[in-house]
Amino acid sequence: MDGRLVPGAGGAFETINPATEEVLGTAADASADDMDRAIAAARRAFDETGWATDHAFRARCLRQLREGLRRRADELRELTIQEVGAPRFLTFGAQLDAPVDDLAWFADLVEDYAWERDLGRAEPMGMPSHRRVVREAVGVVGAVTPWNFPHQINLAKLGPALAAGNTVVLKPAPDTPWCAAVVGEVIAEETDIPPGVVNVVTSSDHALGAQLTRDPRVDLVSFTGSTATGRNVMASAAGTLKRVFLELGGKSAFVVLDDADLRAACSYAAFAGITHAGQGCAITTRILVPRERHDEAVEITAGALAKLGAGDPQDDRTICGPVISARQRERIEGYLKLAVEDGGAFACGGGRPEGRDRGFWIEPTLITGLTNDSRAAREEIFGPVLVILPHDGDDDAVRIANDSPYGLSGAVHGGDVERARGVARRLRTGTVSVNGGVWYGADVPFGGYKQSGIGREMGVAGFEEYLETKSIAEGV
Known part of the structure; x- marks a missing residue:
């Protein structure tokens, strides 16, 4: 000072x-x-x-x-x-x-x-x-x-x-x-x-x-x-x-279009969503997938999350470490309880990982069975918790993605780049990644729409x- x-x-x-x-x-x-x-x-x-x-x-x-x-x-x-x-x-x-x-x-x-x-x-x-x-x-x-x-x-x-x-x-x-x-x-x-x-x-x-x-x-x-x-x-x-x-804050959507490589997109969504235990305002925590491939997307995403797991942050291979405090862990667990009360289920995770008695840990978690108006799908959880939601085409995906009080970030994955770019332009967010593009950089403005x-x-x-x-x- x-x-x-x-x-x-x-x-x-x-x-x-x-x-x-x-x-x-x-x-x-x-x-x-x-x-x-x-x-x-x-x-x-x-x-x-x-x-x-x-x-x-x-x-x-x-x-x-x-x-x-x-x-x-x-x-x-x-x-x-x-x-x-x-x-x-x-x-x-x-x-x-x-x-x-x-x-x-x-x-x-x-x-x-x-x-x-x-x-x-x-x-x-x-x-x-x-x-x-x-x-x-x-x-x-x-x-x-x-x-x-x-x-x-x-x-x-x-x-x-x-x-x-x-x-x-x-x-x-x-x-x-x-x-x-x-x-x-x-x-x-x-x-x-x-x-x-x-x-x-x-x-x-x-x-x-x-x-x-x-x-x-x-x-x-x-x-x-x-x-x-x-x-x-x-x-x-x-x-x-x-x-x-x-x-x-943010509750950003990861939009998977029906012409995307589903396995690649959902695996990437899993990785991105739990990096640093999901403790990032711009992390994409709502995964929007084609309704006709919803179950397949759940299986791919849950499998990727389970494989990534939660690990020691000192380990070079760790993607998801602990959350910052006991208070934050309790807050996340409150949202997990709310998700079940609202009719959701855990495709993977949903609690504390076994064998970690010290530290503030939450398993990488995928919630299914919710709608976009549930609290776990609308509010910022700030933990390694993803919600997967079905959509009925590009217009519906954009509607769901934009049906949020937030507008910080987002992602779109699709086979036709022009189509994916068009969807990205319709998202009311400050930053958007298309097919894994990285917007982060000193020269790139970062911030959000709405709240x-x-x-x-x-x-x-x-x-x-x-x-x-x-x-x-x-x-x-």
């Missing part, structure tokens, strides 16, 4: 390995006063330093941060596996390496971006004027992040916010404080980022996030998490009319969330 590593006024709180339930150690437990000081530091750094206007310096600092994190990649990899329960293979992608490398893209963008656009001369109301439009930083950004992909989400906020010239107060989730704290440590010790530009505030107190959103010194809040919490963030921010960027959020993260669109627009006219 303010360029220094300091203890929390609230003492310390424990961080737990979700695969074993062992205590990994403690993190600084910040208080409301600590948050107040962090906001003050960010405000001072924005108002009193040249950070916001020195584009070349910011680009250099972002590259320093990238290199500092890369030097500590082995340490961060082990930390992420242990604190997040992330499967090892994912740390070579979205759980670590990819978001670290993406910082270079934002550094390049700082140097290439058109910060000023000349509109030329005009005579509005007969008054000769030379007009230009400039883009500049919003100010102090409050970033509140979840636990499921901490490096990806923390850096997807820090990268563009800093590139744009803002200062940041980052409040990470209590479940994964170390992942954020190490980033703060690298910033303080291995970069030239001035004191106060980045302030990482770890705390067991969720109320500190609300404090951040209410504070009038904060100009923009960037929040990733549940839709329910997103509503609270909007309400808290409304009092000061600050800008709010929200990346929220999946407001605004975009990543890409130029995500960068511009952190900018203001100023119009200047000079008399000539």
